[in-house]
Amino acid sequence: MKWRKSTITLLLAAVGAAATACSTTPPPAPAAPAPAAKPAPAPVAAPPAAAKVEEPAKPISAAAAANMANNCFACHGPRGVSPGSIPSLHNLTAGNIASLLKAFKSGERPSTVMGRHAKGYTDAEIEALANHIASVSKK
Amino acid sequence: MSRITRRDFLKLAGATGTAAALGTFGLSARAAQGKGPRVVVIGGGFGGATCAKYLRGGDAGIAVTLVEPNLKFITCPFSNYVIGGFRTMQSITHGYDALRKKHGVNVVHDTVTAIDPAAKKVKLKSGKTLDYDRLVVSPGIDFKWDVIKGYDEKAAQVMPHAWKAGPQTVLLRKKLEAMKNGGTFILVAPPNPFRCPPGPYERASMVAHYLKQHKPKSKVLILDAKDSFSKQGLFMEGWKKLYGDMIEWVPGAKGGIVKAVNTKTMTVEGELDKYKGDVVNVIPPQSAGQIALKAGLADDKGWCPVDPKTFESKMHPGIHVIGDSSIAGTLPKSGFAANSEAKIAAAAIVAMLKGETVADASYVNTCYSLIAPNYGISVAGVYRITEKGIADVPGAGGVSPKEASEGFREDEAKYAVGWYASITADVWG
Known part of the structure; x- marks a missing residue:
């Protein structure tokens, strides 16, 4: 389970590149659809476009x-x-940290406890x- | 390896001695100063010290007063390694200078004698009174004396519990050092719930580690009130591998429940047998800290029900109970969990004082245990709030793998030491 520095750098570069490719921005909401030919039997509480916002579950504040x-x-x-033997995080970018966590999560990168x-x-x-x-x- | 010296004893006496006089000056300074909200934190351990620091970090406009009787805090985590002989008392002792100077916490060395939830006041032994807008109570655990007949505070001088680190830790180490080769070390393990679920079994490991080197004909006998325990499979695997038959575990169902002790004859009375020990370590049944009980924050079982999102008491609004005293769903009573709860409570208090919405909570725990200095195991968990309260996120967490390589166990032992350096910096640094 010993990770050489070069391996880590390589991995970071590889997964980092993959992560930057995916975007967290939701697709733009479509323009308001044309009104239906027949009027709706009851008034709708929210415009249809609002339903789309539900997609990425709940936004994380x-x-x-x-x-x-x-x-x-x-x-x-x-x-x-970190003052001790556990790796520090302050020298990593957000992309690095996210990629590492995803690699731990999938098991692609072995770990003692981080996968858990x-x-x-x-x-x-x-x-x-x-x-x-x-x-x-x-800071 | 390292023996408890006279010097350690003296340092310890100084560290645990109360010094109300030192604390009172700072008290009036800050109380008079601020227009901002006032938060009082009771207890300067993993929960309280973390909460005080993160409250100040979350909003520097809050006047935070931390009340802690001891000038220095000695941690239960890693105190088993003092008993095992490879860690000094000094290395597990932490002061409050950083909280004062770096984080602007008003640390008062005094003891809270009463809480008045209606008037929002805390009374101190020195006679002073502190007003608060919100109160955080983090007093750790206390013992239920005499549930095991004959086991009271006096008996603990003969049969140490060493479940609050300090002079008791040193006492148990000295007794272990004085034990003869071929002797029996009896460890009485408590019923659930109690502080540090894997702790008694790590302690048995550390005692065996010492005995194997110095008194190899000796035995460790664990008399347990329970029929199973934390990381049981991993402990038993390690015990067999490293210590052969040296450690024997007697579960509750097979006579492990201890009814009484006799400090004169050094005997322990189980349901089926009597056992004689050369050193007896009794870890008694536990409850929330005395001040939490006295203030009416606990339920009839002796623990404090809280809102899982804010750790605000269900008994008295405006008071947050964190750490070992609280009922925190599936979160264990650990220093790590107390640190996690403290941060969530601090963030909630900052939001509540501003009238803002409290954000979703997320908790984590990791408990490392050493079976030998180079053989570590762990249990981890990620926790969220469900309709049943705080619960493990399914699919996450769990214990180290069974039958792992020596390198894996060595890595976890190394990370255990790294964890201690990090968390103590997070709490007191």
Whole structure:
């Protein structure tokens, strides 16, 4: 389970590239559809376009992302600066962190405990908490 | 390896001695100063110290007063390694300078004697009173004395519990060092729920680690109130591999439940047999910390029901109970969980004081245990709120694999040490 630095760099580069390719931005809402020929029997509460917004489940607020990310510092040190044998996070970008977590989650990257943790988050949650870690660790 | 020296003893005496006088100055300074909301935190351990720090980090306008009797905090995590002989007391002792100087927390070394939830006041032993807008109670556990007949505070001087780290840790280590080769070390393990579920079994491992090197004819006998325990398969695998038959575990169903102890004859009375030990370590049944019980924050079982999203008490609004004292669903009573709960409670309190919506909570726990200094195992969990309260996220978490390679166990032992360095920096740094 020993990871040479070069292997890590390679992996980071590889998964990092893959991650940047996918976008978290939802597709733009379509223009309001043409009204139906027949009037609806009852008034509709919301315009049809609103239903589309439901797609990416529930948006993750910055505060909820912080709540998830703060847990990481118990092992990885305050703001991701680890004083001991556990890797620091402060030198990683949000993309790096998200890619690593996804690789741990899928098992593509072996780990002692990180796989067990990463499986607790959706990909969207991973991206949100990675963004938070990267934002606070640079302060 | 390292023996408990006279110097360790003296340092310890200084660390645990209360010093109300030192605390009172800072108290008036901040209380007089702020127009911002006031939060008082009771207890400077993993829960309380984390909460104080993250409250200040979340909103520097909040005046945070932390009340803790001891000048320094000695952690239960890693105290088993002092008993095992490869960690010093000093290395598990943490002060409050960073909380004061880096984070602007008003740390008061005093003891809370009463809470008035209606008037929102906390009374201190020194006679002072603190007003609060929100209160955080994080007092850890206390013991239910005399549930095991004959086991009271006095008996704990002969048969140490060492389940609150400090002089008890040193006492147990000294007794182990004085034990003869061929002796029996009896460990009485408590019923659920209790602080640190894998702790008693890690302790048995650490005792065996010491005995194997210095007194190899000796035995470790665990008399357990339970029929199963945390990371059981992994512990048993490690025990067999490293210590052969040295450790014997007697579950509750097979006579492990201890009814009484006698400190004069050094005997422990089970339901079926009497056992004589050369060293007896009794970890008694537990409840929420005394102040939580006294303030009416606990239910009839002795633990504190809370809202899973904010850790606000279900008994008294405006008071948040975190850490071992709280009923936190499937989260264990661990330092890690207390740290996780503290951060969520801090964020919730910051939002509540501003009248903002409280964000969704997410909790994590990881407990490393050492079976030997180079043999580590772990249990991990990710937790969310369901209709049943705080619950494990299905498919995540779990224990280390069985029959893993030596390298895997070594890595986890190394990460255990790294975890301690990180979390203590997160709490007191």
